[in-house]
Amino acid sequence: MNRAGKILLPLAVTVVALVGWHVGVRLVKSDLFPTPMDVVRGIIELAQAGLLLKYIVASLFRVTWGFGLAVVIGIPLGLVLGWYSRFYTALNPLIQILRPISPIAWIPLAILWFGVTDAAPIFLIFLASVFPITVASCAAVHNMQPVYVRAARNFGLGTLELFQQVIFRACLPQILTGLRIALGIAWLVVVAAEMIAVNSGLGYLIIDARNAGKRYDLVVAGMVMIGVIGLGLDCLVRQLEKFDEVRWGYASNAR
Amino acid sequence: MTLRRTILLFALAWTVAITLLHGALNLKLFSPKPKSGAEVGRIGFLPVTCHLTCPVTDFINKQNEGSIFEPVRFNSWPELKEAYLSGYTKATFILAPMAIALREQGVPIKVVYLGHRDGSAVVVHKDSNIHRMQDLRGKRIAVPNRYSNQRLLFFRALKQAGMKPEDVELIEMPPPDMPAALYAKSVDAISSGEPFMGQTELDGYGRVLWLTKDVWPNFISCVLAVSEEAIENDREWVQELVNGIARSGKWLDHDMDNRMDAAKFVSRNYYNQNPRLLEFVLSKPPDRVKYTDLVPLKPDFEEIEQLGVESGILEGTAHFEDYVDPSFAAEANRLSAYDWKEDKE
Numbered sequence: 150m151n152r153a154g155k156i157l158l159p160l161a162v163t164v165v166a167l168v169g170w171h172v173g174v175r176l177v178k179s180d181l182f183p184t185p186m187d188v189v190r191g192i193i194e195l196a197q198a199g200l201l202l203k204y205i206v207a208s209l210f211r212v213t214w215g216f217g218l219a220v221v222i223g224i225p226l227g228l229v230l231g232w233y234s235r236f237y238t239a240l241n242p243l244i245q246i247l248r249p250i251s252p253i254a255w256i257p258l259a260i261l262w263f264g265v266t267d268a269a270p271i272f273l274i275f276l277a278s279v280f281p282i283t284v285a286s287c288a289a290v291h292n293m294q295p296v297y298v299r300a301a302r303n304f305g306l307g308t309l310e311l312f313q314q315v316i317f318r319a320c321l322p323q324i325l326t327g328l329r330i331a332l333g334i335a336w337l338v339v340v341a342a343e344m345i346a347v348n349s350g351l352g353y354l355i356i357d358a359r360n361a362g363k364r365y366d367l368v369v370a371g372m373v374m375i376g377v378i379g380l381g382l383d384c385l386v387r388q389l390e391k392f393d394e395v396r397w398g399y400a401s402n403a404r
Numbered sequence: 405m406t407l408r409r410t411i412l413l414f415a416l417a418w419t420v421a422i423t424l425l426h427g428a429l430n431l432k433l434f435s436p437k438p439k440s441g442a443e444v445g446r447i448g449f450l451p452v453t454c455h456l457t458c459p460v461t462d463f464i465n466k467q468n469e470g471s472i473f474e475p476v477r478f479n480s481w482p483e484l485k486e487a488y489l490s491g492y493t494k495a496t497f498i499l500a501p502m503a504i505a506l507r508e509q510g511v512p513i514k515v516v517y518l519g520h521r522d523g524s525a526v527v528v529h530k531d532s533n534i535h536r537m538q539d540l541r542g543k544r545i546a547v548p549n550r551y552s553n554q555r556l557l558f559f560r561a562l563k564q565a566g567m568k569p570e571d572v573e574l575i576e577m578p579p580p581d582m583p584a585a586l587y588a589k590s591v592d593a594i595s596s597g598e599p600f601m602g603q604t605e606l607d608g609y610g611r612v613l614w615l616t617k618d619v620w621p622n623f624i625s626c627v628l629a630v631s632e633e634a635i636e637n638d639r640e641w642v643q644e645l646v647n648g649i650a651r652s653g654k655w656l657d658h659d660m661d662n663r664m665d666a667a668k669f670v671s672r673n674y675y676n677q678n679p680r681l682l683e684f685v686l687s688k689p690p691d692r693v694k695y696t697d698l699v700p701l702k703p704d705f706e707e708i709e710q711l712g713v714e715s716g717i718l719e720g721t722a723h724f725e726d727y728v729d730p731s732f733a734a735e736a737n738r739l740s741a742y743d744w745k746e747d748k749e
Contacts, residue, residue, distance in 0.1 A: 180607075181587055203429045210426035213419055257486050264492035265476065265483075267431075345483060349430040356479050357676055359580040360451045392407040 183366035188373060191366035195354075204371075205378065207349035208339050211267060215274025215342075216335040223279045223331075224324060227286025228316055237287070248280040252338045260345055270342035270350070277342075278335040285327020289320035322395050329386045336379045340371075351375050445634070445641060446474045448484045448496035451675035452579065452597035453685055453693050454519045454626040455497040459674035460656060460666050461648040464744050472644050477674065480578045481549045488513075488631075495630040495645060500705070501712045502551035503629045507727035508719050512632035514729040515700055517646050517736065519626035520653075523685075523693030524554055524616040525601040526561075528593045529586055530609055537565035537613075543592035546577040546585060553625040554595040556711040561619045569715070586610060597625060598693060599677065602685035615692060622697075624704055635729060646732040647739055653695035654741035660687060665746045699733040 167185045174184045183191070195201040230237045230244075252273040263269040293316065301315040317324075343352025351371050358367035389395060427433040449455040458475050465471040476493060478484040481502070488496045489511065497519050506513050526545075528534045534543065547555040559569060577585060579596035583603050586594050593613065594601070604610025616623040628649055630642050655662055667682035675682070685692060702724045712718030 181584060206422065206425045207430045210422045210430075213422050217415070217419060257482065260483060260486040260492070261490045264490055265487050267426075344479065348477070359578075360479060360676065365584075389407070389411070392410070394407040 181365055183369050187366040188369045191364075191370040192374070195367070195370060200354075201374070204349055204351050204354050205374065207347070207353075208343070208351045208375075209378075211270045211342065211350065212274055212332075212335050212339055214267075215271045216278050216332055218271070218275045219279035219282055219331065219335070220328065223282030224286050224317075227283040227324075228290055228312060228320065230283065231287040231290025231293075231320075232312075232316065244280060244283060247276075248284070251341075252277045253341045253344075256341070256345060265345055265347065267347065269345045270339075270347060270352075273342040273345075274335050274338055277338040278331040281331040281334060282324075282327050285330070286320060286324050289323035289327075290316060292323065293319045318394065325386070325389055325395055329383065332382055332386055333379065336375070336382060339375065351378075444471065444473050445494040445638075445645075446476045446492065447645070448476050448478055448487055448493040448498075450478055450481070450484060450497070450579075450597075451677065452626075453523050453599060453682070454597040456656065456666065456670060456693075457519065457649045457652045457695060458497055458628075459670045460652040463669050463673065464652060464655070464742050465648060467744065472641070472648065475674065479580070481551075488629075491631075494634050495628065495642070497626050498629050499549065499551050500553060500624055500627045500708055501556060501717060502549070503627055504705075504709065504712065504722055504727055505551055505718055507722040513629050513727065514632055514635060515627045515629050515705075515727055516635075516642060516729055516732045517628040517649055518624055518698035518700055519628060521622045521624060521694045521697060522615070522617045522691065523598055524557065524595065524623060524625055525598070525692075526558075526593055526595045526613045527586065527601045527604050527610040528613050529589055530611040532592065532611075534592065534613065537561055537567065540593060541567065541571050542573075544573045544575060545593040545595065546582050546591045547574055548579050548596045549576055550717055552596070553623065553708070554597075555717075556708065556715060557616060557620055557623060558595065559711055559715045561614075564619065583607070583610070598685040599681040602688075603681055606681060606684050617691060622704070624708070627700065643732050643735065646736040650698065650733070650736035651739050651742045653698055654739075655744065656686075656695040658741045660690065663687065663690075669746070699737050700728050700730055 171184050171186070174182050192201065195204075230240060255273055255276055259269040259272050263272060297315050297319050298311070301311055306314060339350065340352035340355055343350040344356055347353055351374050354374075355368050355371040358364045358371065447458055449458040462471050462473065462475045473495070476487070478487065481499065484493075484496060484498065485502065485506070487493050488498070489506075500515070503513055503515055534540060545558065547558065549555070555574060558572070558574065562569060562571065575591070577591070577594075579600045582591075582594040582596055582600050585591045586604055587607075587609050594604070601610065601612070605612065628646070630645070634642055656666055663686040664683055667686055668679045671677045671679040671682050705724050705728065709718060709720060709723070713720040
């Protein structure tokens with residue numbers, strides 16, 4: 150497909166969806182559910198009040214730290230689990246038990262442990278994203294071609310070097326796929342994480358708008374902003390796939 | 405540039421930038437701050453009229469000699485309760501039966517003052533054919549929480565109408581979601597603190613079935629509770645807090661001008677709601693909610709206890725003396741209303 154088509158096609162579909170939304174609201178004659186224009190006005194109102202930037206920064210801050218901690222802990226943990234089968238046997242059941250628990254279920258504990266500070270939502274975002282990263286890293290080691298390790302051993306690499314120079318690099322493409330999914334999840338749980346009474350953030354915006362009476366335009370404005378920023382984050386992570394260190398891991402026609 | 409250097413540099417720059425921005429914009433780290441909440445003591449509240457004296461006290465204090473506490477707004481009961489249990493808030497506005505239940509479970513909590521009297525309603529959709537209590541048979545009714553007094557209120561109203569609890573279906577729902585649920589007719593009646601009931605009237609799809617004052621005069625739903633630790637170590641602060649709440653209650657009931665001022669500054673600075681909402685529920689009718697006569701009295705709480713036991717939320721093991729410390733209210737109640745008027749240019 151040519152370059153223009155890559156932009157025009159999704160744009161056209163989006164416009165059709167927006168028109169469908171507008172017509173839908175008009176047909177149902179609901180004065181509670183906002184039209185796309187109401188939502189745009191809501192976003193402008195937020196921007197003029199200076200709240201939009203504040204809330205976006207707050208949400209990005211929490212996701213940055215929650216996701217960052219998950220990367221720093223999840224990747225080494227996953228590599229170790231994948232390499233040492235004894236660790237895997239010992240820890241995997243526990244990880245699989247913790248993994249399916251929704252961050253919403255952790256909210257009460259997060260408040261009890263961290264109070265109503267930024268640490269609580271960061272903890273929830275960390276929990277939501279650390280398991281996908283660990284599992285992806287672990288699976289990457291399991292799927293790694295044994296020939297890399299044998300070659301490395303022949304060169305006499307120590308354990309730490311083996312992890313740094315060979316295992317991590319060999320697993321990088323698969324880990325990145327895991328990171329991409331985990332970042333999506335981290336951004337997804339921002340609403341749930343900000344249900345805790347922090348006083349900023351896009352998730353807070355949605356909860357706060359519910360308090361404000363009939364401001365469902367602001368609820369949807371929060372949803373739209375989360376969606377648009379999520380798209381931006383995904384584009385950013387996909388840029389990583391352009392590097393040679395990663396590219397070899399993908400089939401040439403994958404992109 | 406290699407992948408590793410790019411990622412490390414980008415991640416570092418991004419983390420530093422977003423942290424600094426968050427610190428500047430939201431945490432106000434770089435602008436002078438009078439006193440942090442940890443020093444002055446935080447008080448939990450919800451954006452409902454039952455807790456109106458909390459922001460009013462804070463606002464008037466700030467205009468005068470400076471606030472003695474930091475109000476922390478929550479969005480639902482469980483989070484408010486958990487923040488109190490974790491010690492994050494030193495005092496909190498809370499549902500009376502919830503405070504009693506916490507006491508029964510061994511939480512060192514004491515009720516020191518009432519939040520309000522009356523100030524609740526049962527609202528049905530204006531198109532429905534529900535006109536009396538008996539019409540609610542088999543219907544679905546939303547209440548804020550199992551520990552909410554609205555639920556007890558319903559039990560009492562059912563008894564008065566000669567009906568049994570099984571005759572209706574009570575479901576729990578956060579008050580901010582109630583107006584939309586009634587609009588969509590997914591529930592037949594809703595009951596919570598204002599302004600969420602008034603909102604349905606204002607928007608033209610809700611009809612009041614009855615106000616609390618019609619079924620249970622002098623109804624109490626929320627109280628001000630503090631930790632026993634604060635009472636032991638910080639009596640002065642608790643007294644000052646109760647004084648402020650008592651004085652702003654009297655200020656609110658002094659005249660309608662004060663109430664309209666409060667509706668404006670509370671909506672704008674604390675609740676983030678349309679001021680029309682608070683103006684409506686504070687004035688139509690004026691005795692929809694009252695902020696005077698707020699000393700905790702034994703007979704009121706005995707009635708709540710009894711209804712709580714009957715409806716299965718209380719064990720009946722904690723009594724007035726266990727969960728109420730009326731010593732602060734007596735002194736506070738002798739004080740007069742705040743002498744404060746908004747400057748009108």
